[in-house]
Amino acid sequence: MQRVGVFVCWCGSNIAATVDVEKVAEVLGQEPGVVFSTHYQYMCSQSGQELIQNAIREHSLTGVVVCSCSPRMHENTFRKTCEKAGLNPYMVEIANIREQCSWIHKNKEEATQKAVILGRAAIAKVHLNAPLTAGTSPVKKRALVIGGGIAGIQTALDIADAGFEVDIVEKEPTIGGKMTQIDKTFPTLDCAACILTPKMVDAAQNEKIKIYSYSEVQSVKGFVGNFRVTIKKKARYVDETKCTGCGLCTEKCPQKKVPNAFNLGLDQRRAIYIPFAQAVPKIATIDADYCTMLKTGKCGVCSKVCTAGAIDYKQTDRFIEEEYGAIVVATGFNPIKLDQYDEFAYSQSPDVVTSLEFERLMNAAGPTGGTLLRPSDGTHPKTIVFVQCVGSRCDDSKGKSYCSKICCMYTAKHAMLCREKYPDTDVYVFYIDVRTPGKNFDEFYRRAVEEYGVHYVKGMVGKVVPENGKLKVQASDLLGNRQLHIDADMVVLAAAIEPDKSARPLATMLTASMDTNDFFTEAHPKLRPVESPTAGIFLSGACQGPKDIPETVAQASAAAAKVIGLLAKDSLICNPCTAAPDELMCNGCSSCEKVCPYGAITYIDKEFRGPNRTTLVRRVAQVNPAVCQGCGACTVACPSGAMDLKGFSNKQIMAEVDAICR
Amino acid sequence: MQERLKQKALELLENGTADRILGWKIGEFFYDLTPAVFKTRQEIQEEFVYSPFAGANLSKYLIAESRKGGKVAVFLKPCDSYSFTQLLKEHRIWRENVYVVGVQCGGMCDMEKLRAKGCEGVLSVGEDGENIVVETLYGTNVFPRAELLEDRCITCKSKKVVTFDELIGEQGTELESDRFSQVAQLEAMTSQERFAFWQKELSRCIRCNACRNVCPACSCEKCVFDNPGSGVRNKAAADSFEESLFHIIRAFHVTGRCTDCGECSRVCPQNIPLHLLNRKMIKDMNELYGTYQAGADPDTKPPLTDFTLDDEEPSIVHTRGGQ
Structure with a gap:
């Protein structure tokens, strides 16, 4: 039996107003094994901690129960307090009599009774506590960034800046991501390419950064500090070491009818291509779906014109295995498909475009050379209608329930740029609300309305009908309480954004959790926003939730800071409250392995002594304590009760239940 | 059926496919078939039995048998093969040490039901297609198998042998049974x-x-x-x-x-x-x-x-x- 000390905290009036702390201390003092029991105004204060330390020394306490706030608040504080007084930190138990008692009760008598019961359960548990010692595991000082958009680039640059090696894996032939397709950026209207491309070049030139373009993560094994990642370098049929990026092949290729993905299919490119002029790395890639040579074996024009001899039609996918200490997810977003929004006639008229397509139509490097022309007939649009929240803040199943966050601002930008470049155009913006929190954001929107004369109309567009080269827009003006009929030349839809499709399989590989919308979840929504609950996995950019560029860059640097903090350590202290199997009881059935969300459990064939000097080989579970997060899923999946959780053993939990039911 | 299984057991032992055969032998009574491991030709010829009372599911014995070294051949009826596959899923049986002979099954008989028919002094029970032939001190009785089936066989869920290396009899299918x-x-x-x-x-x-x-x-x-x-x-x-x-x-x-x-x-x-x-x-x-x-x-x-x-x-x- 332990020598237990009980410390009841008033938490000012937070607890003491609803719980008779004096009585709790007195009653718990009668519990078996309790040799000291007291109460104090603020147990977490310096003097409160000293009170605990003195009691440990004076009464030779071997276990401590603190009845106070949630263990999420001060468990660590009290563990350190006790450690300083010579007690193992895992001999401390917290009875939460604030969040789970005083704050939710009004009747003092009942609350006091409940506080006593909670304290009693903690005392029952601490009697079965065993001193635990945290182990350590080494850290591989190299980081992986998955996704080479602005988020991934910024994170990689910051990690490299701190002196650590970092690799970027990008699935497209070039890094840069969505920002390369954007024309101007809000709220300062500087050109996206002008501010992004220097960063792309920085990343390419940085000795610490290695870029795997046109590559994907194939598999992830291991755990924080020691990930083993297989990267698939997709065949681009061009030798990266030889290609000079001269672009001759992309001009001579006879296959001209390939939809240009970079311009969202608004124009066409060749089967061999470099996505855009400032691509990094500037290396040509053959599109195997369209290349005549790869499909029929007849052509070979690019090979003939290439003076560097870089074309290699026999190239195959290659697999590279690398080790990393930390992984940053920066997989970004995509606008949703608008197939289901036929009321806006997106699939009926080429003049109904998404906002990202509109960016390309306004961009000097875009299909129209920066002149805003209607895709259907190449004329200047005179009346443009912008529709906000297409698929965002949507109740029905076809859209997204969340706000895509960036649309209000980029629509204001588009509207402003139209009026700036073409003052003769009429611009309407239909909105549910205009949401512009952010530095200089509301001022930007006010300028669109007040200086640029954009018609902002509160209400949604009900219907768009293409008729005689015009788009008949029917909409409601909620403030004017009337129906509007506008003959528009173009309609621009602010499509909701969603996480990239590659995120879900990646999350499975990383055992990182996601929300129902496939955004990665953070370890704590407020206090740990750039970490995944899975140790060693960090989140950068829109993969965690909709974000604009300033926020993305801020989060990217924050993720980098967390990675640097991890990589700067030579070894990691592990959580000692991990699962451990009783090998003599383990059947080797793999139930635990299958439910472990962290991949912490493996199986080995191990020799055991059998009867009569024989040896038996049995398959038994092994828990890697560096990976185990102590969730306990395995302990309940185990059919034979062989798996148990240190610090939260089945016996301890049953003792708590028994104490509560006593 | 008993002869086919016996021949198969002998063949597997002699051509080296298996070192041991897991099957059934007579226990306390002729209707009380007990799982048994046969190591020699003689043992098989003298003791190996397969009858309408071979209800015992042999799969569990493979947990121990498959770990003893050498290869063991086993006869599995459809329902036994489900247990076998489940144990494989749980990594309890070392598959590489097991040779599975699937045996199609017409359902096993319940001695109590035979007794209820008034049979006394039973000497042996044999199969003849869909009939059960009972030799007693007082003569031969023939009953349709369906009347003697164990309750669990009346509501048989499947005649499919899920896992096997070879099959004796036809492969069956899952059945619509009202077992619930x-x-x-x-x-x-x-x-x-x-x-x-x-x-x-x-x-x-x-x-x-x-x-x-x-x-x-x-x-x-x-x-x-x-x-x-x-x-x-x-x-x-x-x-x-x-x-x-x-x-x-x-x-x-x-x-x-x-x-x-x-x-x-x-x-x-x-x-x-x-x-x-x-x-x-x-x-x-x-x-x-x-x-x-x-x-x-x-x-x-x-x-x-x-x-x-x-x-x-x-x-x-x-x-x-x-x-």
């Missing part, structure tokens, strides 16, 4: 009636542990009921609560892994319909999480250790329980 109808009857009772039913049945339990020892799903290295640390260890039935708790704990422990082979009820010396407890769990699981058959394949995740977003909420389980 008895469970439905129990569910239709009031809770008092149901409690009385189970109290009557379970009060006969002598805690001989036969059900646990024969069950292929009950194959833990150390059973909770033998573990002093578990708090439920007890060799003999101490009181009525103890014996009823024992069977319910066991039913919970095998849920999701029980293939409904029915061995528990077959071996119960007190004729307690223990399989109904397991079937209730299977029925509930099927209704709550979609149809799942343990041992039907080596890969699918059992519903109770798997999570999908559209899983029923625990509250619905509570609601159903309150009915």
Whole structure:
């Protein structure tokens, strides 16, 4: 039996107003094994901690129960307090009599009774506590960034800046991501390419950064500090070491009818291509779906014109295995498909475009050379209608329930740029609300309305009908309480954004959790926003939730800071409250392995002594304590009760239940 | 059939496919077939038996047999092959050391039903197609097999041999059986009636542990009921609560892994319909999480250790329980 000390905290009036702390201390003092029991105004204060330390020394306490706030608040504080007084930190138990008692009760008598019961359960548990010692595991000082958009680039640059090696894996032939397709950026209207491309070049030139373009993560094994990642370098049929990026092949290729993905299919490119002029790395890639040579074996024009001899039609996918200490997810977003929004006639008229397509139509490097022309007939649009929240803040199943966050601002930008470049155009913006929190954001929107004369109309567009080269827009003006009929030349839809499709399989590989919308979840929504609950996995950019560029860059640097903090350590202290199997009881059935969300459990064939000097080989579970997060899923999946959780053993939990039911 | 199996056993032993054969031999009585390992030609010729009483499921014995070195050949009936596959899924059997001969099965017979027919002085029982031929001191009797079938065989769930290296007889298919109808009857009772039913049945339990020892799903290295640390260890039935708790704990422990082979009820010396407890769990699981058959394949995740977003909420389980 332990020598237990009980410390009841008033938490000012937070607890003491609803719980008779004096009585709790007195009653718990009668519990078996309790040799000291007291109460104090603020147990977490310096003097409160000293009170605990003195009691440990004076009464030779071997276990401590603190009845106070949630263990999420001060468990660590009290563990350190006790450690300083010579007690193992895992001999401390917290009875939460604030969040789970005083704050939710009004009747003092009942609350006091409940506080006593909670304290009693903690005392029952601490009697079965065993001193635990945290182990350590080494850290591989190299980081992986998955996704080479602005988020991934910024994170990689910051990690490299701190002196650590970092690799970027990008699935497209070039890094840069969505920002390369954007024309101007809000709220300062500087050109996206002008501010992004220097960063792309920085990343390419940085000795610490290695870029795997046109590559994907194939598999992830291991755990924080020691990930083993297989990267698939997709065949681009061009030798990266030889290609000079001269672009001759992309001009001579006879296959001209390939939809240009970079311009969202608004124009066409060749089967061999470099996505855009400032691509990094500037290396040509053959599109195997369209290349005549790869499909029929007849052509070979690019090979003939290439003076560097870089074309290699026999190239195959290659697999590279690398080790990393930390992984940053920066997989970004995509606008949703608008197939289901036929009321806006997106699939009926080429003049109904998404906002990202509109960016390309306004961009000097875009299909129209920066002149805003209607895709259907190449004329200047005179009346443009912008529709906000297409698929965002949507109740029905076809859209997204969340706000895509960036649309209000980029629509204001588009509207402003139209009026700036073409003052003769009429611009309407239909909105549910205009949401512009952010530095200089509301001022930007006010300028669109007040200086640029954009018609902002509160209400949604009900219907768009293409008729005689015009788009008949029917909409409601909620403030004017009337129906509007506008003959528009173009309609621009602010499509909701969603996480990239590659995120879900990646999350499975990383055992990182996601929300129902496939955004990665953070370890704590407020206090740990750039970490995944899975140790060693960090989140950068829109993969965690909709974000604009300033926020993305801020989060990217924050993720980098967390990675640097991890990589700067030579070894990691592990959580000692991990699962451990009783090998003599383990059947080797793999139930635990299958439910472990962290991949912490493996199986080995191990020799055991059998009867009569024989040896038996049995398959038994092994828990890697560096990976185990102590969730306990395995302990309940185990059919034979062989798996148990240190610090939260089945016996301890049953003792708590028994104490509560006593 | 017995001759075909015997020949196969001899062939496998002689051509070196297997070092040992796991089959059946006569136990205390001719109708009491016991699992046995045969190592020589002579043993097979003299002792190997396969008859309408070869109900014993051999799969569980492979946990130990497959680890002894050398290769063991085994005869598995369709329902045994489900247990075998489930054990493979749990990595309990070393597959590379086992050669499986699937045996198609027409259903096993119940000695009690034969006795109920008034047969006395039975000397032997043989098969003749769909008939059972019974030799007695007083002459030969022939009964249709269907009239003598064990209850579990009347509601046979499948004639498919799930895992095998070779097959004797035709491969069968899964059957539409109304094996849950008895469970439905129990569910239709009031809770008092149901409690009385189970109290009557379970009060006969002598805690001989036969059900646990024969069950292929009950194959833990150390059973909770033998573990002093578990708090439920007890060799003999101490009181009525103890014996009823024992069977319910066991039913919970095998849920999701029980293939409904029915061995528990077959071996119960007190004729307690223990399989109904397991079937209730299977029925509930099927209704709550979609149809799942343990041992039907080596890969699918059992519903109770798997999570999908559209899983029923625990509250619905509570609601159903309150009915």
